[in-house]
Amino acid sequence: MIEAFNNINNAVCGFLHINPYIQGVVVLVCINVIAILGMAVLTGFTRLFSFGNAGFMAIGAYCAAILIVRHNFNFLIAMVIGAALAGFVAFLLGSLTLKLKGDYFLITCLGFGECVRVLLNYFKKFSGGSAGFPGIPSYSSMLFSVICAILAFFIAWRFIHSKYGRNLTSIRENEVAAEAVGINAFRYKRLSFTFSAVYAGWAGALYAGYMMYVVPTNFALNKSIELITTTVIGGLGSLTGSVLGALLVTLLPEVFRSLSNYRMLIYGFAVVLIIMFRPNGLYGYKEFSLKRLINRLKGGKAKTGKEAA
């Protein structure tokens, strides 16, 4: 099964003349896009903060890796189980902690993420400890990752533009008012939290198949912070903005290899400046639309695209 996918991928890439380096970059972009779409739903549309998404990524990655290597699962099934397990854990954690307010919720997520990392380090027999878990077959080919990312975007788009997504947005705008019109804020927050964890687990499972080996330090607090940072740079409350953010944050370091030492420094400055001067991010609270872009290119007369619509 894996070989079939990889063969198709090789054929497609050979046909399009895509070299392995670019394939790798595309896979990384896709993984980040999936993880960040999850963050976007949680932070951008529900205004909940999670510093634990790296923990959910770890759950997805290790679950998929262990099922494939030790129990000979099909990689597709293993990936689905990994994502589902991450979601299930988030559901349980959310049931307990989502009643907490503001920063108290945030710190429990952070604590959860760190606990996952420490436990993975500690139970060496189960997870390989800090030396990592090797021997994962390479299943995250470019084609497969792109399909996953497109599917993830499509699902997230449908979700946000459904009744559920609108309820989430209303909770973001004013939780008390949302409750007053009959939205069960707790249940919807839990839904959003679970959704983002499923996406994190999915991204984690893909990551395991790309790196072919996972270590707990890949999923440390810094990874969670990077996810949040990217979401903010891309724009809160916009799925396309988040994808744009993921693209920028993954591609720019590849383009400017010589600046790689300054990568995190530049992120830091970008976040501070964006929060100070353009708090909506690159593409906040609106989605990318071809129509608006064409109107803007045509000239200043259709400034906001209102006439076109």
Add this chain to the structure above:
Amino acid sequence: MFLQQLITGISIGGIYALLATGYSLIYSLLDFSNWAHGEFAMLGAYFAIVFANMVGLPFMLAALLGVCGGALISFLCEKLVYRHIRSTGAPNMFLMIGAMGLSTIFQQVANLVFTGQYRSFKFKLPVSTIEIAGAYLGVLDLISLVLTAVILVFLIYLINKTKFGLNVRAIACNAGAARVLGVRVDRSIASVFLLAGSLAGVAGILYGMKYNVFPTMGNIGLKAFVASVVGGLGSVPGAIVGSLLLGVLETFVSGYISSSLRDFFSFALLIVLLLVKPSGLFGVDVQDKA
């Protein structure tokens, strides 16, 4: 053995407390968690290292300059970044994201300027231990313990008995009303940042003397944040109690169970405690404002 662990725990808890009270003070005024706070400690320690080891000033003077450095950075953050974000009327979440960005910047700058190398103060304290009732206690632990206690008592006096403290408490209670009644809100907030930054500087130098100085040492800020949440966000006595609890718990877990599970126990304590008491030990119940 037990007494020894207890003293070590309390002395580490004291260092956490210096930072945790800063988190609490700022949270009580501005309702956000200042993620860059641990970085103030790191920068304070680096200032002290530069003045002590490279410039060659006497240690006490260098430490004093380090504390001032921490305070200055904290003050500048408030003046240049946080105040600007507040003036746009953005939600508090944005302050926190900004602080996260600042924390990344400081960590990276320290990494680029000083490299990731571990540095230690050339200044030698008597590293010897003294024996009290069969327990061997590090002199450094005792000094840090006494110093922390003095500073914290002074801090509590400052908050509860002085005009400055009254202003701070008034703003924490209701910033708008305080402003109407003639409290200079922005100035008080800036002073609180100075105060919190200098406490962080002291914490950073004490920590650096006990272990080493390195760019990611600001992560003790995370522990201090956990401690201030355990104690209840926005409560200074809560932060102190939380820090001591956390410090003692950590040393006992590393001493008797396993040092690699230390962090697991502190975070598990945090989650369990919040489930039982959602606003920490001493926290006031937070209500969302409509």
